[in-house]
Amino acid sequence: MGAPNDPEKDVAHTIGSIATNNITTHVENVNMADQNDDQTYAPPAHLAARFYRNRANARRKSSAASSRRNSLSSAQSHTSSRRGSGVGCQSNYVAQHLRRASIIESRKARLADRAAHAEQVRLRAALAKAAPRGSISVSEERALAAQVAKEKYLAKVAAACAEEVARAKRIAEEVKERKLVEEARVRLEMEERHAEVEKRRSEYQRNLQARRARRADSTEKKLAIVEELGDVDEEAVEDEPVLSEEAASRRIQTAWRLSRKRRVVSDFLKLDLNTGTKADFDDMTALLANSTVISTTIGLLTQLGLQDADNAALNTKTFLSAYLMTAHPVAVLGKRTGAQEQDLMAKASDLLTNFENTLTRLAPWNSYAPNSTQLETLSQSYSSYTSAFAAWRLQDSSVLIEGMVASFVELDAIWQTVKDDSRGDGINDYREGIRDNQVMLLSRIRKLAGADRADTLIKKAIRESRKRRPKRRNAAEVRPRGVEPSSSNEVDVSGAEIEPTTSDVLNLSEAISSQSTADVTRKLFTPMPSNRILTHELAIDKDYKLTDSSETSALRDDLYRSICAAMRQGFEDGSGNLWTVSAAENVREKLLRMLKPGNSMHTLIRDTLDLDSIDRQCQANVFSYDGFFGFMANILPKLCAPFRDAEIGALCQQLQDTSDSGLDKMIDKLFKLLRAVDALSLDYTNFMMMSAAPTLIKEAAGYEARAFAADLDAGKITLEGTKRWWQSALNHLSAEADRRDPEGHRLDHPTAAKIYARALVDLAMESNGALEPDLIPETLALDLDRLRGLRRQAVQITVIGAVLLTAKNLLKRDVRAQWKNEASRLWQLLSNESLESSGSEEPSTAQKAFSILETAHNMPPATKQQLSSTITRLFGQAAGSRFSDPVLKVMFQRLRTHVLMRMSASTSSERVRAASSASDALTSCGLGEMVTQVSSMVDTLDKVRTVDWQAHGRWYEQIAVQN
Template sequence: MDPSQSLQEVDLTDLPPNDDIPEEAEDLTVSDDTGHEYAPPARIAARFYRPSASRRKSSAASSRRNSLTSNHSQLSNSSYRAACKSNHVAQYLRRASIIESRKARLAAREAHAEQVRLRAALAKSAPRGSNSEERALAAQQAREKHLALVASTCAEEVRRAKKKAEEMREKRAADEERYRVEMEEKHAEVERRRMEYKRTTRRPRTASTPPGADVKKSVIDATSKLDEDAAARLIQIAWKTQRRKRMLDAFNGLGLSIDQVHDTSFEDVSSKLLDENVLAITTRVLELYNLYQNDESASATPTLTPTRNFLTAYLILGHPAQVFNKDGAQESDLITKAKDLVLSFETALSKSTIENRYTPPPTPLESLHLTHTAYLTAFNDWKAQDASTLISMMVGSFVNLDSIWQSVKDDTDGEVNSDYRDGIRDNQITIYSKLRRLAGRDRADALIRKAIRESRRSIMRKKPAGDVRPRVAPENVAIHPEPNDPSAPLTVAPDIGSHIATALPESEADQSRAITRLFSVMPDNRTLTHELAINKDYRVGSDSGANTRDEIYRKVCDKMLEAFRKDEKDAAVWTASVAENIRAKLLHLVGKPSPSNTTRNMITEILDPELIGRQCAQGSFSYQTFFSFMAGLLPKLCAPFRDEEVKVLCQDMQHYGNVEEMIEKVFKLLHMIDLFSLDYSNFLLTAVAPKLIQEAPGYEQRMFAKDLDEGVITLQKTKRWWKNANVNVVTEIDRRDPTSSPTVQKIYARGLVDLAIASTHLKDTEVPETLQLDIKRLTQIRADAVRITIIGSILLTAKNILKRDVRSQWKPEATQMWEVLKAGYGKEDDTVPINMCSIIERARPMPPNVKSSVQSYIARILPQGDTGRFIDPVVKVLFQRLKTHIFNRISASSSGERVRVATTAGEGLASNGLPEFISQVGEMVDTLNKLSDVDRRAHGVWYEQVAKECEAMGSEDEEAA
């Protein structure tokens, strides 16, 4: 028997049985013709007879009947199936059953798929709302709700307005009805008196009785008929009438009228109105007319303030020029209200006669009350504006005194500290007491705290922010003297490359020193000490020669780029030179050589010039590796406040695409290391600043004397400058007091102010040799003075046109204009006048004609500020006032006088028309005072010499005359 046929039979019997057609059990044993039965081997029998716990899978893919082995077995056993007819039929029946079951499954799958398609179609066709529709619906509901709320609010406002209007109409109608009734009563009274006059007939002269007989008889008869209450009332009426008569007679006896007040001097009127007798009489009259109920201040001071407020109306009408410092709209309105009050008061006085028992009629009395209320409103508004101006002035004076104290509190030379402390404290106490009376304690404290905080914050803002100490800066640094003067005891931070000068001849050393100074971030020693003496917080800025060094670095990088494009050998030389330069600067930052200084040792090893030169010659030098090393090193060397800049640079150095970008990274690296040198120099300067400030006057004096001895400078410009100042002071003193003579302090102050406060550009020939180091500072002060004058004239003109108080501070407008004019006066830009005018218009609405006037004035005076030739009279007057104000503060000789002048500085500038520039002028004066002190301590010997020469020349001229 064929084994394949046996396998085919086994596969068929192994199929899962059909539920409809029962399967027959098949025997796998075979027999031959001799009748012997052969059983399959045990391993085959175990394989085909193992029990099956699960049904065979019905899928075609997993069915054994569809496998190649099953098909082959079926073909090979066809002869055997032909022999077994019964098995053959059963097989075909099972096959048909399997096919039918598969068809049923496919039909069920198709029905299921159809159901899924139907559900998908239904779901797709079903309407559904989107998020946008929901949002639109929600927005519509919110809008309707908001509109309903607005409508209800508006309805409530309309209802309230209608109610108020109705009340006003009712009140007006009631007043009209009352006036009508009063007029009818008056007409009836007049008619009654007329009819009584007509009924009364005059008796003949012969039949007349002795005068007074009938009257006396009627009085006696009437008196005899009065009871005690009626008699008491009559006595009270008579007493009150007599009392009112005495009050009015006493007031009329004072002689208070508009004409009499106008004819009397302002001082006499002021003293008269402050007299206690006048105040008492006026108080009784005001109480008689019940005017105290209109003045809210009567509850606090029922005797003084309301009466003084009323009497001020006479002073305003009689002497308006002395009361008001300007003629504005508010002042004109107050004068009108005061005139109405006085006229109404005099009318009420004239109507107070014996007929009405010295009580004014209702109509004049009501008119008096109305005019008094209007006058008090206008007077309080004017007084409040005047008080706000005074408050701002006093706060500014208090802050100026605090600024002076902050600048001198650390000065321990002599008694300067104590003198300033006592004077400033006394004046601040006086200002504070006045401020508390005027503004109240709480408001005064708040204003002073805020002003002092802003003032000190502006001072602190000038100092470098953040931690500027280099991370690897040594704690104890030895500061070496500059090699140009080994004998000088002054010590400063060394310039980069100064060691080169010691090995060169004198001429080459000077050239090398000049080149070194060009690449150095530090100024020369004399400039450094001079700046520290003027400003103890002076630090070298990043603009100190930065532009020049950047230009040199840019040219070096351009040459490197050309070398990289042309010749690799030249490029290697440039690379080695740049690396050596960077190495030298970095070693200057990390301190002295020592085994423990790992940073210095690492820089020395990695940036070794010989090593880099060999790498460049062999072509193995990698800029990427060099930049990576610098990116890891720079954060360890920089000051903490430069962390962000260094972080950006390190990230930028990691990637570059071509040679141009690589050279640009080298330029940025050189610039950053230059900033590191600046930070390190400022750190060293912080350590030695106290010593430098102490020795600055002597050092500067020795350097100036050395230049004079060597013929580098002369005193020709100083003599000419002093002579001009002397002539100006003498001319001014002769005009005021010919008997007095100028002092050296006055002459110096006049020369310094003439040099610093001028409208034209500063020339080098105008500056004396003693002030050559301050040319930049003097130029800046001149520019600030011109800018203050131009802005002040614009604001003053706008205030006058708008009829505002010239003492009021328009600080925001002045600050914005200051920033606009920093860029220039718009010589080639026509939009500057428009922008300046719009700054005023945004805060102070102006009519079109006023706006055009202000804009044309701005366009007219801006060119004058650019050229320095002042033609406009307002600009001339303001500039002269500013110059006089600064001279008065500079020429103060003692500390007490300086404190006194600083106390009244705010009030003086406000009266001069420059109330917005109290802080700027204070800074200018403070700078000039410091410059004056430093200059006279360093060059006082030569100033005395020049003063004696000028005095001798003046004496010779007088003798010759």
């Protein structure tokens, strides 16, 4: 810096002040010029030349950098810098000040413009908000409603998730606390046991040392006495304790066993196997696979009692795998950290810890044998580890193999159903599809299980599946002997001589009723259905046979008991002749109905059982029941079917038994004979049906359609129920389509086949309430009992699946593992007993179901109590046909979806694909054990659909067109 009174500085300061005043005055003049457009003031020439230099080429830019470079202050600054110091410094300061003021003003202007624009936008929004509601378009209203609904739904989901998370955290904390308490209790018990063992061990050591000291003192005293006496030599003193051969052999054997145990333990310790081993995975694998290591470990495990000679090598390798698993868990288990893998790791660590603790306590003083407490703990941990290891090893492969074998068996069952069917053009495609899928499944099973094991599994599964199906007797086995021709030449059953015609079988019930004197009684002994029911049942099941229902059998038993009492009373009152003639008439009519007139057997029975002759014999008191029973014992074996030979043979022996000729014995024989004749009559009716079944099946659809049309024309029935049923299914399908496509752009409408499949599944699989007759459509009135049975089966399948799934979760088992034995026993239980709890002292159905699971699996007391209460609750809901339990709801919905998917398959390839994947689909739903039962339901529904659509298809098409 210069001196304070420097004249050059004063001059410069004066010049700068003058320039500043001039510039300030010029700026004011410019501002005033802006305010007054009429007046224009130009700056002096020297300032104009400085400020407006190169103005023609200058262009103001919007950016800050451009504004700074092209501003007047910037030009002034560059000019001043060229001129040097002095006045230039002062000019530079003024230019910066002016530039700063200009930037500030421009920013203020821009901010003011933005504020004005924001105010305009706010005013427009306020006006739009205050506008009437009617001005908003429909799309905006939908958008606003959707936004509100979305916010409500998100809030609801968030609240539910928060509650679920809180509940899960609470449960986790409770479980953690229980585990900690249990762990502390177990640890305390173990410490107490160890302390007790150590106390006993130290006491034993002290006693042992005391005994040794006393023995040494005794020996010294004996030697001293010998030395004093002097007349006993040294050899005599040493041989003083004389042992017997038995005691010596025991002592030698004990020493030999101890030496052997010591050698086994020392050999294993030399292997240096422990949980702290840090060897590489390959080295450790080679070490554990060594035959010397395996044989040494086998000896130690056998000595400890952990395994026997059977499968010793395999069990030993499983035990040695625990060392490899704890040292290299990732290499053994991979990156999977599921519950099963974690449980296996925990059990392996527990086993090795107990094993090493036991190994350190093996010593000569305890004969290298652990105490009972240590051995029990080690045995429990060893059993737990081996079970967990086996389950882990077989988890994926076994589940996959079982599923594919079940699919193969399912296809085989379908093949057995359709292989003899020649109806329709798609049967050949269906057969080819089944065979192709079976070949593909067989190749996959062989790759996983090996050729031999695959063939064994498939053969066994197919054999069991075919055993479960009812055995179909051939025609020769069920044909009554009475219908055979009497000539020596054998005539085929299908011959014209004995083959019944269609009209004969259709009118069989009318013929039976016309020959009867009491229709109600006749129906009890010959349960022949109407023609429409007969043809309908044969169309659904070509092997349909007449059987005695439970109600008919109970009524018949009551009738037999009342007739026996009345007959006994009649013989006591002297009116036994009337009962004898009536019984003979009953037997005669039923036997003659089975034979053709002119047949030798027909003539023999007609002449021998002549009613007038029997009446005269009774009046003369010369009728012999022994002779009557002997005659029946002679002809019944000639009339019965071959499969009843054993039953009729036993009856004939009773008829020919004359040891007891009392009234009660005679009445008992008579009514056994009447029941046997009823059975023969039923066999004859079934044989007639079987012979005419092919013709009846061909005519079934047309006959049922004509009968249904006749009932409609006569006004006996209407189609109102069918229309409601069809409309309900259509509404459900439309609602589901709208949920999938809320915009309503779908072009595919449900076909009549899809609507019918949905309606039929809704009718057969409904958990809420029983199926009442008024809910059934008129076209399916004949299938009411069958649909009720399907509903019961669906509920039983759901309950069994829910029970097994709950048991697996409580026992921490793999839910994909199939408990087929338990499922089969539960299915048999529910098929024979009702789900409702009985009020008697006998165990309820729920208790019996729990006992099935309890005997099959070991359970702790807490698990038993929880599982028992769960089964009782599930059975109670199933008995009331009201599912409120979430597990039951989900499983029933999954079962219903699976059945609907299989019923909706339209082509043969789709049906085969659905059948082959049924096992996997049901396993993922938790119903892998019920594949056979579900397939039976689907087959029944498919047969009902086929028969019903063939008979009533034209009415369904009319209803579909109307809707």
